[in-house]
Amino acid sequence: MTNIFTRENIFLNEDLNSKDEVLLFLSKKAEQLAIVDDYSKVYKAFNNRELESSTGMQDGIAMPHALNDSVKHASIIYIKLKNKLNDWDTFDETKVNKIIAMLVPVNGEKEHLQILAEFAVSLINEEKRQRLERCATIDEVYNFLNLNNVEG
Amino acid sequence: MDFVAITSCPAGLAHTPMAAKALENAAKELGLEAKIEQQGAMGLKNEITLDEAKSAKFLLIGSDQKIEKMGRFEGKPVLRVDINMCIKKPKLVIEKCTKAVDAKLREQ
Numbered sequence: 001m002t003n004i005f006t007r008e009n010i011f012l013n014e015d016l017n018s019k020d021e022v023l024l025f026l027s028k029k030a031e032q033l034a035i036v037d038d039y040s041k042v043y044k045a046f047n048n049r050e051l052e053s054s055t056g057m058q059d060g061i062a063m064p065h066a067l068n069d070s071v072k073h074a075s076i077i078y079i080k081l082k083n084k085l086n087d088w089d090t091f092d093e094t095k096v097n098k099i100i101a102m103l104v105p106v107n108g109e110k111e112h113l114q115i116l117a118e119f120a121v122s123l124i125n126e127e128k129r130q131r132l133e134r135c136a137t138i139d140e141v142y143n144f145l146n147l148n149n150v151e152g
Numbered sequence: 153m154d155f156v157a158i159t160s161c162p163a164g165l166a167h168t169p170m171a172a173k174a175l176e177n178a179a180k181e182l183g184l185e186a187k188i189e190q191q192g193a194m195g196l197k198n199e200i201t202l203d204e205a206k207s208a209k210f211l212l213i214g215s216d217q218k219i220e221k222m223g224r225f226e227g228k229p230v231l232r233v234d235i236n237m238c239i240k241k242p243k244l245v246i247e248k249c250t251k252a253v254d255a256k257l258r259e260q
Contacts, residue, residue, distance in 0.1 A: 049162060049163055052162040053161075053162065053216075053236075055166070057239070058239075058240065063166045065163055065165050065166060067163050067165065067193070091236040091237075091239070091240050092240065102165055102166065104163075104165060104193070108193075110194055113165070113193050113194050114194070116165055116166070117165065117166075117168075117169040117192070117193075117194070118169070120165070120166035120167075120169055120170050121169050121170055121172075121173040123170070124170050124173055124174050124177075124239060
C-alpha cells in the first residue's frame with residue numbers, strides 16, 4: 001500500500017458533526033496532502049457519489065469515494081471521529097464514527113484499483129471491522145489497515 | 153451451476169467487489185456452485201461465459217445500475233436485489249432467490 005496509505009493520512013479523534021463536515025474535511029486534507037489539485041472538485045465528487053446512494057456500511061464504517069480527474073494518485077484517508085454522526089445512512093442502522101475514504105484518479109492504474117477493491121472486501125469480515133474500532137493510535141490504525149490489505 | 157450473479161454500483165470501487173465476495177462466501181457456505189461477475193471500475197471481472205450463463209438456474213443482479221451484456225442470459229429468470237443487502241445478508245439473499253425461482257419453475 002505504499003503511497004496509497006501513509007501515517008499522514010490518518011486522523012483520529014476529529015470533532016466533526018455531519019457528513020458534510022466530514023466530506024469537506026477530507027477534501028481539504030486531500031489537497032494539503034497533495035493527493036488532489038483542487039479540493040472543491042473532490043468535495044463535489046464525494047457529494048455526487050453520496051447522492052447516488054449512501055456509502056455508510058456496517059458497524060459505524062462509511063466508505064465515501066471520489067473518482068475524479070483532480071486526484072493525482074490513488075489514496076486512502078482514514079478518520080476516526082470523536083462522536084457519532086446522525087446523518088450518514090448505514091445499512092445496519094449504526095451511526096458512523098469511522099470513515100475510510102478512497103480517492104481515485106480517472107484512468108487510475110488497475111493495480112491500485114485492485115488494492116482498493118481488496119481493501120473494501122476485507123471489511124466484509126465482521127471480526128476485522130471490530131478490530132478497526134479498537135485501533136486507538138495512528139500506529140495501530142496504520143498497521144491494521146496495511147496488514148488488512150490481504151483478502152480475508 | 154446453481155446460479156450466476158453480477159454486482160455493480162455507481163463508482164464500481166467498493167460495493168461491487170464487497171458484494172461479489174460476500175455472495176461468493178455465502179454460496180460456498182450453502183454448498184452451491186456459483187459464479188459472480190463484477191461490473192465495476194476495472195470493467196468486467198470474472199466474466200460469466202455463455203456456457204456458464206446457460207447452465208445456471210438463474211441470474212442474481214446485485215445492483216440498480218445498467219448491466220452490460222445481458223444477451224447472455226436470454227430466457228433465464230433474473231432477480232434484482234439491492235447491492236447493500238448482498239453485502240449485509242448474502243445468505244438470505246441467495247436463499248430467497250433460490251426459493252422464488254424454484255416456486256416459479258414448479259408453476260410452469
